[in-house]
Amino acid sequence: xxAEGRTAPWVLRAPFQLGLxxxxxxxxxxxxxxxxxxxxxxxxxxxxxxxxxxxxxxxWVVAGIVCYLLSFANWLYVLQRVPLHIAYPVTNLSHALxxxxxxxxxxERFGPARAAGIALIIAGTWFVVRPPDPRxxxx
Amino acid sequence: MTLLQLGLVVLAQVAQVAGQVLLKQGMTRRTxxxxxVAAGTALLTFWxxxxxxxxxxxxxxxxxxxxxxxxxxxVFASGFFLGERMRVxxxxxxxxxxxxxxxVGLN
Numbered sequence: 001x002x003a004e005g006r007t008a009p010w011v012l013r014a015p016f017q018l019g020l021x022x023x024x025x026x027x028x029x030x031x032x033x034x035x036x037x038x039x040x041x042x043x044x045x046x047x048x049x050x051x052x053x054x055x056x057x058x059x060w061v062v063a064g065i066v067c068y069l070l071s072f073a074n075w076l077y078v079l080q081r082v083p084l085h086i087a088y089p090v091t092n093l094s095h096a097l098x099x100x101x102x103x104x105x106x107x108e109r110f111g112p113a114r115a116a117g118i119a120l121i122i123a124g125t126w127f128v129v130r131p132p133d134p135r136x137x138x139x
Numbered sequence: 140m141t142l143l144q145l146g147l148v149v150l151a152q153v154a155q156v157a158g159q160v161l162l163k164q165g166m167t168r169r170t171x172x173x174x175x176v177a178a179g180t181a182l183l184t185f186w187x188x189x190x191x192x193x194x195x196x197x198x199x200x201x202x203x204x205x206x207x208x209x210x211x212x213x214v215f216a217s218g219f220f221l222g223e224r225m226r227v228x229x230x231x232x233x234x235x236x237x238x239x240x241x242x243v244g245l246n
Binding site: 085089099119 | 239
């Protein structure tokens with residue numbers, strides 16, 4: 001992380017912003033998921049159907065896209081400050097947060113396989129962000 | 140999964156990896172920033188629209204293994220194209236996350 005990152009207020013620092021990215025992506029996906037059934041009912045011109053553009057007919061989907069755009073601006077900010085091989089795996093934490101959010105907010109159930117997957121993603125993210133062991137030199 | 144869907148999911152994940160590398164270069168280089176950010180944004184927009192389309196027609200169990208694969212490819216690409224140096228623990232973490240993503244897609 002940069003020297004500027006260390007003096008900035010905590011909300012502007014890279015770790016908070018990177019966590020915020022996983023949260024924004026999760027919220028965006030939950031909104032899109034909520035809007036998907038309504039979106040499927042909206043017809044699209046045949047030549048545009050591959051884009052899934054009919055989804056724009058749902059307010060949930062529009063809110064999801066707004067969140068996605070916010071996550072994108074935040075992502076550019078993160079990319080200026082964090083190596084990609086750390087930032088990208090961490091933002092994939094959303095794949096654990098999405099089913100957890102769907103369970104809490106949308107009442108979706110999940111089985112033991114998905115629960116194990118969520119645990120593995122959280123454990124893996126810890127390995128990626130873990131501070132370096134001072135006794136071992138960076139490979 | 141039809142051949143068309145398979146093609147779209149592979150193309151989408153390649154666009155994701157290439158788009159992220161271009162964005163990272165665009166946000167950290169001194170020159171040629173705008174063109175890289177624009178190209179990266181275009182590729183990620185394609186990924187987003189393709190993903191939205193695929194989600195409507197396919198079960199997550201078909202899509203998440205490709206998401207896990209693109210995570211591994213992206214970490215390779217960070218080393219190859221961006222010269223980032225990884226720790227062993229990064230690879231352990233990436234392997235756990237990719238396996239976790241496949242399991243999350245299963246049911």
